[in-house]
Amino acid sequence: MSDRPRIRLGGRTRERLRTPRAAGPGAPAQLGVVLRTPARAAEPLFAQAPKFWQRMLPYAVVGVFVVTLLPVTIAVLTGDYGADGGWSGALGVAQTVPLLLAVTRPVPAWALVLFADTFGAVLLAHADKVAGHPWPWPPMTIVGYLALMACMGLRESIRTLVGVWLATGAVGAVLGSFFQPAGTTNTAALLFVLSGVVLALTGALRGLGDAQRRIAEQESISEAERARRTLLEERARIARELHDVVAHHMSVITVQADSAPYRLPGMPEPVQEEFAVIAASARESLGEMRRLLTVLRGDGTERAEGEKVPQPGIDRVQQLVEATVRAGQPVELSLAAGAAGAAPPAVDLSAYRIVQEALANVVRHAPGAETRVSVTADEDEVLVVVVNGPAPGAVVALEGSGTGHGLVGMRERVRLTGGTLDTGPLPDGGFRVAARLPLKDATEDAS
Template sequence: MPRLSVVLRTPARAAEPLFARAPKAWQRGLPYVVMGLFVVSLLPTTIAVLTNDYKAGGGWAGALGVAQTVPLLLAVTRPLAAWGLILVADTLGAMLLIRADQVAGHAWPWTPMVIVGYLALMACLGLRESIRTLVGVWLVTGAVGTVLGFSQPEGVMTTVALLFVLSGVVLALTGALRGLGDAQQRIAEQESISEAERSRRTLLEERARIARELHDVVAHHMSVITVQADSAPYRLPGMPEPVREEFAAIAASARESLGEMRRLLTVLRGDGSQGPGGERAPQPGLDRLQQLVEATVRAGQPVELSLAAGVSEAAPPAVDLSAFRIVQEALANVVRHAPGAETRVSVTYDAAEVLVLVVNGPARDAVVALEGSGTGHGLVGMRERVRLTGGTLDTGPLPDGGFRVAARLPLTEPLTEPKDAS
């Protein structure tokens, strides 16, 4: 349906062709082909019928055939102008047929070819113009037919009511289709805007959450610096006075930095969403991964953990925290989207990086697709943590229906703020 809404959407500019926004070239060229076929078929038919059946002069028949059919090509880009030209030509043709030798017993004022071409024109109008314009076109069509009826020759089959009814039906159907396409396109655009805003809000929430956690990591080291700088004169007696002053300045700067960090953290926690003291608990690390896995197993999720010895001590605090949170988010996604699936968690490291790998098999029961519902915080949070530590993240479904999360977090690179990819 989204593709249909694009095809049937009202052109944004006056001379934009019908179906100009269709995704495929053949769809964009379809209106020209259809109207060209109408012209090619109606032009010789009109001339032949006017000449043979109505016994109109050959010159007049040829001129009317061209005037009544060729403007249909204009209907692809300017249907309202094409309607004006064709209506004038059809009206003039009806007046000329009054004096035709064999008009009696035939359709008048609108010949069968006129009706077919006019309905094709009405379809183009319905897909292009506003409801008010379509109503006006329909009423003018009926009015012109009514006026011509006062000059109706004897013995003809009047087609005024036939064209009036059929044109109204075509205008109503195509106008409804056009309105449906416009409505679906507006809904799709609104959903796209809402999805972009939701993703942006999720990213900002994750950044704020990570900033709160990193505060605790950095604050710990700043506190250590403050204590060491304050206690240096007592631990190292006989220190020269300039050195004492230098340590005092270091301690003062560290305390000032801690104060600034606490004020910033107060702003980040200003939403009140956390309970009293909830954010003051020590931040977890890989040394608590065993507890996390045990809690997940108790919840009914089979999880197997492989944790390299000493990885928590080898990893910097930011990497330690990020690795734990990535595993936590991955397990939460498994519980949410693949309950009961066999899951393996592996955390290894070498001199350069920590490798976090979480792989789950397919769910035992039929559930919604991985990451197919929910707020999307899981993968967004993982990507943001990995980005802030300068690492890489690889996620995706497996051929057997499972899912894989693989993160590489560097041990040696400093924590920096990478530039956005955009």
């Protein structure tokens, strides 16, 4: 008998599997990750650590150094070097307290500590018991300075670290050349070497963290690009499948419309003309779908072939209106004489598509409504206005609701040419579409 717990859902009993939880990284591994995560500008050290104690760790470590070094520094300067008690206390504070600033502002902290250490070295050169002791950097000064170098290496750039290291060596060399008392052990070279080692190690740790962060960012970008490419491929695939489905039905419509006069002999002339118009419209729709599919496939050769086919423009608006009238929609057209040849290709095509979509919306949502189409042009712009009245009371709309994609497509085309679009219902229950397509902006963009 299995000892796994069972849960009952919808009359069925299912077993819930117990999966062991993955063991998380231990504290040393977590700390290693934190150390390899460099601090950003205006952020404390370990500010990006996931846990509170990790973010507080730099403050605790630096606090321990300050609390330990401050009394030791005062005692050593007073007892071993024979410095004055007041000066020893001032130097101890100046050399250790700025370490607290190293967590957030290591460069200002370094400047304060280096100035205090240099001043202390000059002061100790005249102390009574300096002979036989390390100079210019006493042991507690070296310890505090190395702690400061560790904070700086985890925070600053390589150029800054090199400058700090060279400045440390230069100050030690100047002090040793001009101020070194007799009988003292020069520690300038020792601090120069040790600070270089600490800066190199912490700087390498920071560089490792930067490299890992860049790799993670690049992987995120690559993942986003892969997702975007997958989305585009899926859209293209859907478009091809939609083309296959629609093209099949349109081809059937074309064949049936073309063969109707032969299958139904004795058909009146107006009916034969109507079937011919239906067949021509179906063939035109098939051609436009093939051109759109060519663009979606992204093949340069096929796109070039597709672009050879002329696109519809303002000169074909009259044919579009006539086809709509034959479909039973009363439409009046007002087409300016110079509008057909004045617009550049982008505006020409956009104007045609806006009229086409507006009339399609009228047929779908207000069949039989009185409709007026106006296309005018001057030196600056093309104005397209499509206004329809309310649908007759006895007529039921072919579609009760729409997706809104038609208006979205109009806005995209108007935005492409830098124009404006005004759409909305009218007080009498009709609808108005007005598009202003500037000619100069479109011409400049095309050029």
